[in-house]
Amino acid sequence: MATPNTSRPGRALAVFALILVALVGGMFLRGTTEPKLGLDLQGGTSVTLVPRGDAAVTDDNLTQAVNIIRQRVNAFGVSESEVTTQGGRNIVVSVPGAGQRDLVELVGQTAQLRFRQVLQEGGPLPLDAQQPPDPAATPGASPEPTKTAKPGRTAKPDRTPKGTASPDATGEGRVLTRALQAQAVPSPTGEPSPSEPGTPPATAPVQPPVPPVEQDPAAQIPEEAQQRFADLDCTKPENRQGGEDVAADQVLVACDREGSSKYVLAPAEVLGGDVTGARAELSQSTGGLGGWQVSLNFNGEGTRQFADLTRTVWQLPPPQSQVAVVLDGLVVSAPVIQEPITGGQAQITGNFTQEESQDLANVLQYGALPVAFDLGEVNTVSPSLGGEQLRAGLLAGGLGLLLVVVYSVLYYRALGLVVVA
Structure with a gap:
C-alpha cells in the first residue's frame, strides 16, 4: 500500500521567511530604507x-x-x-x-571634444592691460609685437629655441611665443648671420633647410584671430562659458576652464567622434597614485590621427609642442607632448576631483550631441499632483477593502469574520 504524501507547510513558510529576511537585510545594508519616489x-x-x-x-x-x-x-x-x-x-x-x-x-x-595644437599662449588679461615687455630683455626686438609677430613675414630659420627666445623674453606679459620670436629676431634683414672668420666648424653647425612659410604652425594664425587673442579677457566669467560654435577646420581662440590662460589653437586634428570609450581613474606617478584623470580610447581612425598629430608637434618648441584638449570651446588641459603617442589612448588631466572626472567620463562616453x-x-x-493621486489611490483601496469585509460578513456571517481576520 502506497504511503500517502505528507504535507509539510513549514518548509514553504521557512523558505518564504528566508527570502523576506534577505530582502529586508539587503535594504538595510545598502542604507536605502525608504522607497525611491518618482x-x-x-x-x-x-x-x-x-x-x-x-x-x-x-x-x-x-x-x-x-x-x-x-x-x-x-x-x-x-x-x-x-x-x-x-x-x-x-x-x-x-x-x-x-x-x-x-x-x-x-x-x-x-x-564637443576636439584635440588641437597650441599655436600661441598668453596670460588671461587683454594685452593692453598686461605689463609691457622690457625692451632690454631681447636686444633688437621691436617693442610692438603686432609688427614683429605677424606670421608669414619671414621663414623660420630653426625649430630649436635660440638665445633670443629666452624665458626672460617670453615671460608673463609678453605676447610673442618663442617660435614667433625666432622669426622676428635673428637679424634685421631676416637672413641668418654669416659665421665669423676663423670659427671652427664645430661651433658653427649647418642650419637645416628653411621650411616654407606654409609649414610653420604660427603662419596659420589669421589677423582676426590675433586681434581676438589680444582683446580676450579670460578673467570675465562670461568668456569662460564655452559653447563657442567654431568649425573644426577653423582656428580657435579660447580660455582655459580656470581663466588663468588663453590660447590660439590650430584646426582640430582629432574629434570626439573618434573616441570609443572614456573612464575616470587615478593617474600613476613615481610616488604612487596621483590625481584623477579621464582616460580615452580611440578607434582606428582616431588612433592614426592622434599619432600623426603627436609626431608633428613633439619636436617643436613650446607652446607649439602642446596639444590642447578642448571641450565645448574651453581648454581643459594643454600638455606638452614628450614623444609620439601611437597606442590609441590619451588622458585628460586638469586637477579634477573624483566626481568631476566621473561626470566628464560619463558625458564623453556616449558622444557629443548632434545639435548645440x-x-x-x-x-x-x-509633487502635489502625485500626492493627490496617491491619496486618491489610498482612498479607493480603503473603500474596496471595506466593501469586501461587508460582503464577507453578510454572505458568510460568522465565517466571514474568520476570512477577514
Whole structure:
C-alpha cells in the first residue's frame, strides 16, 4: 500500500521567511530604507533645452540627442527621469529630487571634444592691460609685437629655441611665443648671420633647410584671430562659458576652464567622434597614485590621427609642442607632448576631483550631441499632483477593502469574520 504524501507547510513558510529576511537585510545594508519616489511623488527639476541660434534640427538629430541625454542621465544613477521632445525642436529633461539643476545642465551640454595644437599662449588679461615687455630683455626686438609677430613675414630659420627666445623674453606679459620670436629676431634683414672668420666648424653647425612659410604652425594664425587673442579677457566669467560654435577646420581662440590662460589653437586634428570609450581613474606617478584623470580610447581612425598629430608637434618648441584638449570651446588641459603617442589612448588631466572626472567620463562616453543646446526655461516640479493621486489611490483601496469585509460578513456571517481576520 502506497504511503500517502505528507504535507509539510513549514518548509514553504521557512523558505518564504528566508527570502523576506534577505530582502529586508539587503535594504538595510545598502542604507536605502525608504522607497525611491518618482517625479510626480517627489518633485524635481525640469529644464527645457533650446537649439542654439538658428541651427537646423531634423527629426533624426532630435531623436539622437534624446537618446544620448537619456543614456547620460541613466549613467548617473537617476531613476524615474523623463527626457521628451517639445514642439519638434526643444528637449525637456525632468529629473526627480531637489537640487538637480546642475545635473540637468551637465547632461545637456554638447560635449564637443576636439584635440588641437597650441599655436600661441598668453596670460588671461587683454594685452593692453598686461605689463609691457622690457625692451632690454631681447636686444633688437621691436617693442610692438603686432609688427614683429605677424606670421608669414619671414621663414623660420630653426625649430630649436635660440638665445633670443629666452624665458626672460617670453615671460608673463609678453605676447610673442618663442617660435614667433625666432622669426622676428635673428637679424634685421631676416637672413641668418654669416659665421665669423676663423670659427671652427664645430661651433658653427649647418642650419637645416628653411621650411616654407606654409609649414610653420604660427603662419596659420589669421589677423582676426590675433586681434581676438589680444582683446580676450579670460578673467570675465562670461568668456569662460564655452559653447563657442567654431568649425573644426577653423582656428580657435579660447580660455582655459580656470581663466588663468588663453590660447590660439590650430584646426582640430582629432574629434570626439573618434573616441570609443572614456573612464575616470587615478593617474600613476613615481610616488604612487596621483590625481584623477579621464582616460580615452580611440578607434582606428582616431588612433592614426592622434599619432600623426603627436609626431608633428613633439619636436617643436613650446607652446607649439602642446596639444590642447578642448571641450565645448574651453581648454581643459594643454600638455606638452614628450614623444609620439601611437597606442590609441590619451588622458585628460586638469586637477579634477573624483566626481568631476566621473561626470566628464560619463558625458564623453556616449558622444557629443548632434545639435548645440542652450538652457531655456527652468522649472521646479511640485509633487502635489502625485500626492493627490496617491491619496486618491489610498482612498479607493480603503473603500474596496471595506466593501469586501461587508460582503464577507453578510454572505458568510460568522465565517466571514474568520476570512477577514
